[in-house]
Amino acid sequence: MKRQRQAKIIATLGPSSRTAAQIKALYHAGADVFRLNFxxxxxxxxxxxxxxxxxxxLEVQSPIGILMDLQGPKLRIGTFVDDSAKLKTGNTFRLDMDDTPGTEER
Structure with a gap:
């Protein structure tokens, strides 16, 4: 069954939607692509x-897209002197891996 629309509908699969019955129901409800969140x-x-x-x-004899959403690196901001830092337009700010509390410069 070839669908005639220009846009694709993406369904994200999770614990309650990854059974064969649920995936089949999502497809028949209109999903064109299934997203797997790694x-x-x-x-x-x-x-x-x-x-x-x-x-x-194979059953529907039509291609079904799979989007594999891979986890990227996790970047976290640490602590700051006085609990915050105000960045000013035009100033340089250095982002680093140092555990020392940050300032307006780093």
Whole structure:
């Protein structure tokens, strides 16, 4: 079944929506692409979802997109002297990995 719309509908799969029945229902409700969020869930969970989607693709004889959302690096801001720092337009600010409390310069 080829869909005629220009936009794609993306459905994010999670613990309550990764069963074969749920994935099939989401597809028939209009989902074109399934998003697997690798920030959550195990690799086995995502492998199983992938296999279910590919099986559904064979059943409906139409390509189904899979978006694998990979977790990027986690950057966290530490503490600041006096609990905050006010950055001024035009000034230089250095971002580093030092554990020393930050200032308006770093």
């Amino acid at each position: 920030s959550h869930g195990s690799h086995y969970d995502h492998l199983r979802s992938y296999q279910i989607i590919r099986q559904l693709e």
